[in-house]
Amino acid sequence: MIDTSAPIRTAYYAALNGAVTVTLPIKGSTVIPVYSVVPDDVDYPYILLAEFQNTGPGEARSKENLNATDMLVNILIVTATRTAEDNAGFKVADDISGVILGLVLGSTPLAFTGLENVGTNLEDMSYPQVERNETHLVIVKQIIVKHILSQS
DSSP states (O other): OOOOHHHHHHHHHHHHTTTOEEEETTTEEEEOOEESSOOTTOOSSEEEEEEEEEEOHHHHHHHSSOOTTEEEEEEEEEEEEEESSHHHHHHHHHHHHHHHHHHHSSSSOOOBTTEEEEEEEEEEEEEEEEEEOSSOEEEEEEEEEEEEEEEO
């Protein structure tokens, strides 16, 4: 099975970096940075290209109605926001996710070097982590996107 993480990470970074802009309550229109590894001194909000899960051709074919060379790849994208207001934080997380999904699931599929993007869909979206301290609420929202890829 070929390693699909490098071409997918490159394509996602190219598609998202500098392209995700949302309106924040205090800062106004803001470009949201994209990371593969979050720096220690990061400012909120941000996007993390977190995990990739490859399912090889044989295993993928048994799970889905796929060609013999197709692979399933799931990517976990994490958005993290911090705010003093509950509703504002969830709205920002939802706004960021909406822009990401528009770019990833839009009419022009992401192009991956050495791979053909046969199909892309939203697998899951949830809020796995919400933490409150005395002054802020940190909201983590995750998006899982599934790609069906073929070696080109």
